[in-house]
Amino acid sequence: MEIKKTWSNIITNQSHWVSFVLLLVVATIVNPSFVSWSNLSNLFTQGAIIGFCSMGMSLVISAGMIDLSTGSVVALIAGLCVNVLNTTHSILLCLLFCIVGGIIVGLINGVLVTKGKIAPFIVTLAAMSAWRSVINQLGQGGPFSVDKTMYTSFRNIAAGKVFGIPNLMIYLIIISLITSVIMNKTKFGTYVYAVGSNENAARLSGINVDKIKNLIFTYAGLMYGLAAFLLASRLTSIQAASAGTGYEMNAIAAVAIGGTAMEGGRGKIIGTFLGILILRIITTVLIMANVPPFLNGLVQGIIIIIAVLAQTKRKK
């Protein structure tokens, strides 16, 4: 009886671990050579940029909100940062631009939600449309391409390796650790869950709910800015119309798979981290199984629904 209880506990509370291991098994069955260093490190490299976005999305959803502007914000900042790089020839200034730009764009979302009292869904939907339009206009249809002089050194940031470990893998692990510490070890983290759990009670405990929401969107913006920096480095050429499209979908999917409650209040950063990897494994398995790439979106949509269904079932 006790053992049974513990098992069902593990399956419900650690579902992201369970599905991660299950998927690895499935992947290995489909392709026995799946579990190899090159394959596993590939998962990280391909998941890292979405991973940064998912970290930001994790906070937003834990507080019971949503952010649809992810992809457009990434495209906006990635495109512009290429221009900054080409004019200043300084990678540091380019990084600084991405950080400050991300923070400002995120804060705009936050202020519209808190001071404007507009639902996050609407604010970020509008931002998604607005920022994409801005970067399209600035790019005039053409790509933002890194100059020849900066090409190698800039590209090396994302594409490089340290002792055979891809840089992107290291970045993703570091940012996941930092976000995890913020959410588990600071009072701000507790406040985020508190706001998502019961806004009224949080306010009556003296929490400045508006300030917390602004900080959440600012952190999300910062993550998108860093993702944009890495995307620009990885691709060295940003297509205004297509860069970052669907990132919000991927990020929301990763957060949902990771076990964060869509209505807020509950969630773990480690879950989101595994959620990113799970999404990548699924994509890889689909490719190995010769599923047409056009159907990727369909699979992702189904996965989000299944993940959320599993959550609501658990609640009952």
Add this chain to the structure above:
Amino acid sequence: MVLQLKKISKNFDAVQALDEVDFHIGKGEIHGLLGENGAGKTTLMNILAGTFPPNKGTIIIDGKVIEKMTPKKAMNLKIRFIHQELNLCNDLKVYQNMFLGEELYTKYHFVDEKSEIIRAQKVLDSMKSHIKATDKVESLATADKQLVEIAKSLLFNSELIIMDEPTTALNNTEIEELFDIMRTLQKSGVSFIYISHKMPEIFEICNKYTVLRDGKFIASGDIKDIDVHKATNLLIGHSLLEIDEHFIKKSHQGPEVFLSVKGLSGKGFQDISFDVHKGEVLIVTGLQGSGCAELAMSLFGAGAIKEGTIMVKGQLMKNNNIKDAMKNGIGMIPKNRKERGILPDLSIKDNMSLAYYTVKHHKLFIDEKEEDERFFRQQEKMNIKVGSQNNVITSLSGGNQQKVIFGKWFELDSDVMIMDNPTQGIDVGSKFSIYEIIADLAKSGKALIVFTNEYPEIHRIADNILVLYKGFINGRLSRSEMSEIAIMEYSTGTRGEK
């Protein structure tokens, strides 16, 4: 219409809301339904109007037994229920609201707006109101919205109109106008069931009465046979929680004023002034809609203040916000634990640490050990029963959840504690342990303001009592002057300073 309710019983899970209640009303009667909060008045009316079915009992109208009452059926039987909280769509016009679900149609099956407007206006004019049928409901004052609700019930020649606290938003002239309308309709044979906490109104407009208490039928008869004092006695009866007459409460009240409120006005309350001393337990009581709930929130900086000042230990509270109130040393146990008190997804430990974090925690990281210590300290103090402090708070019983919320504020060591219905929804045993906590707090030199309506509770913990009526302080009683009758009479406006 002659209506009879026979042996109606209704329970919600374990709570017996109604226990074999009988009720009778004849043609052209205005029947006052009396009872304290939670006596079962609204439940009985909801059964009559078909909102939900009874577990047992029968509804008989004009000699016919009505099986399976539904809201639609009730409407067809010309029964209208005007709920306490307004049920109007703000974005629609007055006439659209009045005809909602009962639209008139042209021969092409479009809505016949012209006829609707004419008929609606006729009714509104007959009520001597200045409301236009084409006004948007949103633009109306609360009193006018109330009149629209009443107009809606007149539109379809209702034979029985149920009014649940219809006068809460009305001023005296408007109440008189409402009564005029009711008397006119009464002459044409319409019956009313009138629910109100305000005794003067009951005695002015009603000719019959029925009293409910704790879900049971208590008495019924002609209003002319009783007076307000008799009615109040019937209302109170003997409460579930026995009052221990021999209980002697020690007073710990000191001379030092901890909280001083002067001329405070806000939404729902006006011109409130009082002092609370070190070691004093001040009770603020009043019936629903008397302004108690709003006052509690405003004292804590969580509700708007129009006029007046709050001083904490001689210091004027400048900003009217929660954090400022907390920094000044005010703590708050809100009412409705589920909605305002607990954070259901967070652990017991986190729930307890939250208030401390917002005011006193200035370090970068949280120290799990410190949090555990904080919890164990409060656990020992109040004997909180938990499996582990890392479990979610919803794993606890109501009483233990409330203790966690108490602990959250004790960690701040606030000098003034506001408690809004601190024993709401918890079992009797836990209630007593909360009374003990309150007594200990007073002994340790805190000032306490407790908002409650339960007399046994007041009897147990009060040093002084304020009774609110229509947003004003209608009575001030010291412990030696207090009695259940006096409090009820001040609450219902039977007695009063005004």
